[in-house]
Amino acid sequence: MDIFEKSDLIFKNIREIKPVVHNISNIVTANDCANITLALGGSPTMAGHPDEVEDVTSGCNGFVINMGDVAEPLVEAMLRAGKRNNEIGHPVILDPVGAGAAKKINDVLFELLKNIKFSVIRGNVSEIKFIATGSGSAKGVDADESDKVTDENIDIAIDFAKKLSKKTGAVIAISGEIDIISDENNAYIIKNGHAEMSNVTGTGCMLSSVLGVFCAANLDDILDACAVAVSSYGYAGELAYRKMVETDSGTASFRMFLIDYVSKMNAEIFKGGAKIERR
């Protein structure tokens, strides 16, 4: 069964399970992460106090760690909730926001990687490279130009992703103009999405929350769930861009259209727009 056939079940599982997803996020994008989770038919819980997260997360179906805020209490909450989710076998998604941009962030990142088993690690190519190599050239939260995945270096990038997946045990999701979704044996490359998405804050954070919903409802097929998630989210971005142009509006309208199209996404729309290739 290929990924297009599988997508019916993947979307159906979300609608039926209505997964409750625990997100630890940050002051910039917490609202966006909660809203995109709801848009997909999931239910967000955003608890972040170290003493509440174990209770809260036990009642959820999955957990997303967004590293955008590395305050001590939050990091403790990430660790405690992450371990609890590992114990009960729920998927944990890591978004290593800003990896490589500051020693403090890097220290937190490696502490999380050491203590928590992740089902998925999703970031831009600079962040993912930093995880693999411990060095990088990120400026702020955007990927460095020199790191970008292109048609020319795609095979090297896929090989890199497979090795990192083998090392970490997590599906690796590298976001960019070309997305790579890979476990240690199989990879998808995805050419959905639109450059306009980088003109709105939180589009990466929201994607990690989207992965949380897809994975929490599709435990048995994390790789394919991630590929459908990334492709359909990117396609929603394409539709949003089209509507922004048609309405002659701007970046704030684009942001609204993006969430709107995610809220309308289903297997049929996905199949009409997905640009996925198995490698």
Add this chain to the structure above:
Amino acid sequence: MDIFEKSDLIFKNIREIKPVVHNISNIVTANDCANITLALGGSPTMAGHPDEVEDVTSGCNGFVINMGDVAEPLVEAMLRAGKRNNEIGHPVILDPVGAGAAKKINDVLFELLKNIKFSVIRGNVSEIKFIATGSGSAKGVDADESDKVTDENIDIAIDFAKKLSKKTGAVIAISGEIDIISDENNAYIIKNGHAEMSNVTGTGCMLSSVLGVFCAANLDDILDACAVAVSSYGYAGELAYRKMVETDSGTASFRMFLIDYVSKMNAEIFKGGAKIERR
């Protein structure tokens, strides 16, 4: 004078007093709470540092405690600002977000209830039941299905609300498909609102901020102010849903339409849409 006649004065008081309302909120919905306060013609102050809140809150007309974040400094700020508002006779609204979902949250809740006299306590039925009984079955921030208020159990629910109001001294506002607004003697049941409101984060938090504005401008008639607030907010949700369908948009557009209709709300529109019944 019935509530429809009274609504003229209730809305007029808001426009004339332009109440400044102090909200202690959380990273997910602080922006929404501030914007809904402004949409109604109030002015929000969102100060949360323990050492600033007493100064700040003294210059305000009312105070809303949203328990979505239970970090120690915030809880201290809630307590200090709550006591100060009690001293100067300003209304204090409690939104017990997540009550029952974690021991930590419950501890904070009962500390607040012990130390602050609330004018209004607003939550979903699971949260309110937890306050009354100390037990419950909340999953995350949404009400449990088994707790829901229906036409069948409505009399029991009203009786329950009246008793809790008598015990706490606060108007009790239970949100759901059917809303109950009750003091110890009188209750309203309200059938405004739309299920789509649960597909956007912060619609409950925003309602508590709405109550803050209505109460801060209508000190002498908290019960009726709450009933008009809940009904008109719910009706704004109905209008927003209608516009979402007409524009074939999605959940992010719905969120915008909701705040838009709140910003246009007045006594006349309220009277045209309110579904309130006195019990």
Add this chain to the structure above:
Amino acid sequence: MDIFEKSDLIFKNIREIKPVVHNISNIVTANDCANITLALGGSPTMAGHPDEVEDVTSGCNGFVINMGDVAEPLVEAMLRAGKRNNEIGHPVILDPVGAGAAKKINDVLFELLKNIKFSVIRGNVSEIKFIATGSGSAKGVDADESDKVTDENIDIAIDFAKKLSKKTGAVIAISGEIDIISDENNAYIIKNGHAEMSNVTGTGCMLSSVLGVFCAANLDDILDACAVAVSSYGYAGELAYRKMVETDSGTASFRMFLIDYVSKMNAEIFKGGAKIERR
């Protein structure tokens, strides 16, 4: 060369440099500040941990301190990042949110002013007066009526701004119905903007982030960059109001239109709408 001629270069520098601007903000408006930075073609970094900000801010082109949250770790982060930006010669913008409203806020304000050299200080007239005099009458985050700049007291206000600029070394930007942008020798008065902007939270915070982008890309001409920033942002507000009326929408739509028009702003649109006068 007058400011209209200069505006071509000012906008061109933003598009070419794509400045990365570090903002330390608050839970209410962090998302808005990040999105307005992106709307202009800048790139936001919102890091706020004391141990990460020096690393992060070194890779940026400018720094905006929004004083909306005065939690200790954030204040330490503001101080460390501010000093670092002073060392490397990057512009630092101060938004003294709530100055005068609480002793705690005032203490933080004067600690920042003592330790950091600001390129720009932007606030409403009550906040700016408080900086100059150490006293004021702010209620919450809005300016006091009695402080407002009018055509009658404008010369006194300009003189006041020039003196404060001389004292602090910063360009002073006073926001209101009439804006004043002044260094110690020259001032602009600006009559763009619309009252509707005060019905949305964060319009002041967003303007400070806008100033961050304009200044980070125009180091050699901070005064004129600020004047173009304030005027074009205000004009975007006028266009947004017009569209709100045309679409018969409300305050949430206005907020979106505002950011939309900022994302479409350029020297040509600016020249068509600017109401700037040199004094």
